[in-house]
Amino acid sequence: xxxxxxxxxxxxxxxxxxxxxxxxxxxxxxxxxxxxxxxxxxxxxxxxxxxxxxxxxxxxxxxxxxxxxxxxxxxxxxxxxxxxxxxxxxxxxxxxxxxxxxxxxxxxxxxxxxxxxxxxxxxxxxxxxxxxxxxxxxxxxxxxxxxxxxxxxxxxxxxxxxxxxxxxxxxxxxxxxxxxxxxxxxxxxxxxxxxxxxxxxxxxxxxxxxxxxxxxxxxxxxxxxxxxxxxxxxxxxxxxxxxxxxxxxxxxxxxxxxxxxxxxxxxxxxxxxxxxx
Numbered sequence: 349x350x351x352x353x354x355x356x357x358x359x360x361x362x363x364x365x366x367x368x369x370x371x372x373x374x375x376x377x378x379x380x381x382x383x384x385x386x387x388x389x390x391x392x393x394x395x396x397x398x399x400x401x402x403x404x405x406x407x408x409x410x411x412x413x414x415x416x417x418x419x420x421x422x423x424x425x426x427x428x429x430x431x432x433x434x435x436x437x438x439x440x441x442x443x444x445x446x447x448x449x450x451x452x453x454x455x456x457x458x459x460x461x462x463x464x465x466x467x468x469x470x471x472x473x474x475x476x477x478x479x480x481x482x483x484x485x486x487x488x489x490x491x492x493x494x495x496x497x498x499x500x501x502x503x504x505x506x507x508x509x510x511x512x513x514x515x516x517x518x519x520x521x522x523x524x525x526x527x528x529x530x531x532x533x534x535x536x537x538x539x540x541x542x543x544x545x546x547x548x549x550x551x552x553x554x555x556x557x558x559x560x561x562x563x564x565x566x567x568x569x570x571x572x573x574x575x576x577x578x579x580x581x582x583x584x585x586x587x588x589x590x591x592x593x594x595x596x597x598x599x600x601x602x603x604x605x606x607x608x609x610x611x612x613x614x615x616x617x618x619x620x621x622x623x624x625x
Contacts, residue, residue: 371418376425378410383552384451387419387434388458389545391441398443401461401544409447409454411544419444430555437548437559451549451558459563462543466533469526477518477532477539484509484535494531 379385388411390398402411414422419438423431447454467477479500486509495502501512517528518539532539549558583593 368418368421371414372421372425375414375418375422378446379422379550379552380426382446382448384445384447384449384454385431385434385550385552386445386447386451386454387437387547387549388443388445389439389441389547390443391545393542393544397463397542398544401458404461405457408449408457409445411443411445413443416440416442428555430557431550433557434548434550439547442547443544445544451551452561452563455546455549455561456563458544458546462541464538465540465542466538467524467529467540469524469529471524471529471540473518473520473522473524473539475520475539476516477528477537478514478516479511479535479537481511481514484511486534491531491534494527494534497527498531 386409390413405411416438420435423434423438445454449457467473479498483505487507488504488509491509492502495509495511498515498517500515500517503510503512517531518524546561547559549561550556551558580592583590584596587597589597
């Protein structure tokens, strides 16, 4: 005879299996009805900040954490060859987002909701870290030797340390040392940001996968400004006529015309009476 304990255990296993099946089907249905399915890394992201970001953008995206096998089964449940490579991006410490936003627009939204944080010893810098010139809140003392050890020139003004010249103390790709991490914290410099990092995006409508998504609106804007300045100078140099260059080109032509007039010798125009004489 089967004991009551064994029956209860089998019932519990069956119920657990049914719950998982419902979760998988519901998740697959949500993905199918959305525009974007994104796998997100939440590595090193504290739970309070994860919940804060999730709450902040809940109207634009549904962000959830699911077990690895549940997420993979949901991807397979869609029965689409185009989405299967997304399984390769499902790792530990990951979440997913389902949204009606375009994938790149969602990535921009996530980038906007990152928070600056202090550096920790052992971290790898993803950009140069510079200590800028100017006054600090540090009083003279041990900080003087700490700054000097990193080659930072200082002076003491009004009882506080002043940094005389900017200095890059960590290069891109270098490891943060304990001394650097400590000094950056004293100077209240937060060189890193934490947030939800897009790993891979699946466009449900176009059935395409995008990876290596890096959204930096400020850097992109600055690059566009630099490119626009260079292109304007180039257009002026090759005498390309357009709305942006015509004023410069006309002014230049006018100046050159005035210069040519000054170089021409004065011609004495004789009257008919003088010619007779």
